[in-house]
Amino acid sequence: MERIKEQRLASAGTFCPNEECQLHAQVDEGNIIKFGKSKQGVQRYRCKSCATTFSATRGTLFYRKHAALKDILETLALLAEGVRISSLARAKGFKEDTILRWLREAARHADAVEEALMGDYEVSKAQVDGLWAYVGNKGKKGATRNARIEESSGA
Incomplete structure (x- = not known):
């Protein structure tokens, strides 16, 4: 019997956005850790697999914005x-x-x-x-x- 996988929208910090990473876009694989905060107080993350760092706002309207x-x-x-x-x-x-x-x-x-x-x-x-x-x-x-x-x- 084929197992149906539940689809859901992934939140920041649950997957690696680096397309070259072997765990790219794989949700909740345990490879993402918190990695401090930006000057604006935005949570940063790091992929243990490829060492890419990224912020919680990456891919959103608020990415790289200086306004609150x-x-x-x-x-x-x-x-x-x-x-x-x-x-x-x-x-x-x-x-x-x-x-x-x-x-x-x-x-x-x-x-x-x-x-x-x-x-x-x-x-x-x-x-x-x-x-x-x-x-x-x-x-x-x-x-x-x-x-x-x-x-x-x-x-």
């Missing part, structure tokens, strides 16, 4: 709410080009997540749309955009 994760997320959330890039640049102190780059990278990562969900996990387009609606409503069941606007306006 909180600032990036807050800026992207405000963009999603309809705040203009020029207004955010003035208020947050980031260049418009920087904010646009974050937005483009976030879109690429969203496309990659959607592709993984629809491809590897056989999730329908409607289910992915539902997931993004859930994420957009911060996980509150039955929440709508109008309800959030009324709450924030004090009505």
Whole structure:
């Protein structure tokens, strides 16, 4: 009887991202150890097999960013709410080009997540749309955009 292997999304520090490593992309093989933290406090890892070091943010929107994760997320959330890039640049102190780059990278990562969900996990387009609606409503069941606007306006 063929054994079916459970598929799941791997988290940082559970596999080696080095394509030349003999244990590349093999999850939970015991070859990855914690290896200190970066100047920004991001966890670093080291592969015992190939000696490659990498950070927890590698392959994410936050990789090699000098701005705080909180600032990036807050800026992207405000963009999603309809705040203009020029207004955010003035208020947050980031260049418009920087904010646009974050937005483009976030879109690429969203496309990659959607592709993984629809491809590897056989999730329908409607289910992915539902997931993004859930994420957009911060996980509150039955929440709508109008309800959030009324709450924030004090009505």
